[in-house]
Amino acid sequence: MRTAFQEELKPELTLTIGGQSFSIPGGQVKHLSVRLASHGFNASVTFWTSLEKKDAPLFTAFQKPDLVQVRLAVAAVNPALDSPPAPLVVQGIARSRRLIAEPHGKDKKAERVFRRYTFEFADAAQVLWRQHRPVELHTDMSMQEVLEAHKATLQLSYDWAALRQKQEMLCLAVGADAPEVSFYDFVLWYVHAHNGVFSYDCQKNEYLLADSKPSGTAEPLDRLQVRHVDVRLPQPIRHGTRVLNALANGPTTTPIEQPQAVAGVSHDVLLRTPITAQAEQRQKLEKARLQVRQRQLQLSFKHFPTVPVHAGALVRLEGPLWPAALTGLDEDQRVLELELEAHAEREGQHDNQQTPQANYQVMMSARLESASEPLVTLPAYRAPRYPxxxxxxxxxxxxxxxxxxxxxxxxxxxxxxxxxxxxxxxxxxxxxxxxxxxxxxxxxxxxxxxxxxxxxxxxxxxxxxxFLDWKEGVRTPQDGQGDQILLGWNKTSQTAFTHDFQEDKPVWRMLRTNGGDTQIVRMKEGNLFIQVKESEASGPPTPTYDVTPQVEAAKGDLTAAVGGAVGETSAAYQAAMGSVRAKMKSAQAEAKAALTGARTEVGAKVAEAKSGLKGATSRLSQGMGQLSGAAEAAKAALKKLL
Incomplete structure (x- = not known):
């Protein structure tokens, strides 16, 4: 319940548009509204300017689509305070802007007019990150490095060890094809998923990502400044949690109990990981989440407080004027939300044009939580779409x-x-x-x-x-309607199994190739063909050994382990090559011995053939001599007869 009270305020408004800065006197501010939460704020401010021409600098800058930065500070004017508290400050970026012009006097064509400007603005993360939708893949990078790369103009601070840990892979999937999901949603999702804290300090204009809420010193809140206090009891959770690990060879179900849970009611978390540490980490995370939120206090003010009450500030309800039985009395409380709305009592364009302060009708309220509350309040968000x-x-x-x-x-x-x-x-x-x-x-x-x-x-x-395509050479011609499997390194060292149709009849063949050495087995209608062939032109491939895959696989291991693995592999290779060389030498020796034996045998047979030929030639010569002698005798006998 909020009730308006009268207060003299001193607003300080500064606009920065396209590098130009404009300071607005506080008396010109006619309305302001701030809704401040632990994660950020939304605000609006309306003010009149004095008589302006058409070329007034603010009016000229307002018409351009440049980024508008707004800084609004609000403090109460209380002369009784020796040391007034720091003003409430919000700094953000304009989301929308409106303008109304009023001429001076009755002349509608007056050269100078009063202009009423309205700016609606919010903290930079909401404005910029809600329009930021990156799709990126990072490796060997920490989440903190990712946030730093996307912080734009934001000021970020970190107190979270998990953010500094290098991750093997981080993927941002918040592109335009994931409707209504932005980088702002991604950050909130990450914080919630890892049970962290995302908070905004409006006084410093800084965001904090941490593993726990920041601490500080509580300031006493005067009972005379508070009109009404409500105690709000958050709805208790009635469920427990079960973490299910759906491994076929070792499934586990780990229940996490919660005192207020109703038997048989649970929120189940499903995992599929063989790594025990990951399952245990998730169980720990779900146990930390499964806590009952503590009671909260809702305060409405009747005076502007004399202590800081911005979101995240610590206050303490103490003193004799507070009821002794009040819940939360003498306990540190953290401001969770703050709402402030102020309407100037004199709203005319002529009023308080050059004064730094004015009287306002103010409504102000705050929601407090216990300083020991571990649970984090985050705004609604949409989870990123994965994968x-x-x-x-x-x-x-x-x-x-x-x-x-x-x-x-x-x-x-x-x-x-x-x-x-x-x-x-x-x-x-x-x-x-x-x-x-x-x-x-x-x-x-x-x-x-x-x-x-x-x-x-x-x-x-x-x-x-x-898979998205076939490797080179594996596709068969369309007309053969074939299927093929290629095994091996490349087309010079592989084994191919092919089945296709030739003349509408099935043909199956296996072709093994290793350099110039090929073997073919082919089966077709009524025919089995087997061929082993070695091409001397190509020759056998020179044996090589590539340890690059082993080295790649061993990345990140200890140098000694890598060296040992490579050494063992090299030794095995050398032993294998030694065995091959020994067998080749043995084969060569056997071939030489066989060749020598064959030459000896052939030589003996040639010598025997030569000896037989000589004998035959000698006998032939002897026969020819006898034949010549007989011929001469015949000739002599013939002469005697004549």
């Missing part, structure tokens, strides 16, 4: 760009395995769980390097969604 989906490329170092290699990184702390995905839009690389994705567990088809995929980005983790 968002973006394209990524599978990250796997080593080899050539077109190679089909994969990388699985194992977290030494959790023993969980991850794939790495690079998001080109922000040039950031994130981890996604290494799971079978869309295949049953008996299939092992990890995503290959540079494969185009779609991933889901949550606030602090990412998930694999689906």
């Amino acid at each position: 968002i989906h973006v394209e990524a490329l599978v990250h796997s170092p080593g080899g050539e760009p077109p190679d089909r290699r994969y990388l699985i990184v194992e977290d030494e702390k959790t023993s969980l395995a991850y794939f790495r995905m690079t998001v080109p839009l922000w040039n950031q690389t994130v981890s996604v769980p290494a799971e079978p994705i869309h295949f049953p567990g008996q299939f092992f088809f990890p995503p290959y390097k540079n494969t185009r995929v779609l991933i889901a980005l949550h606030f602090a983790h990412a998930e694999f969604d689906r």
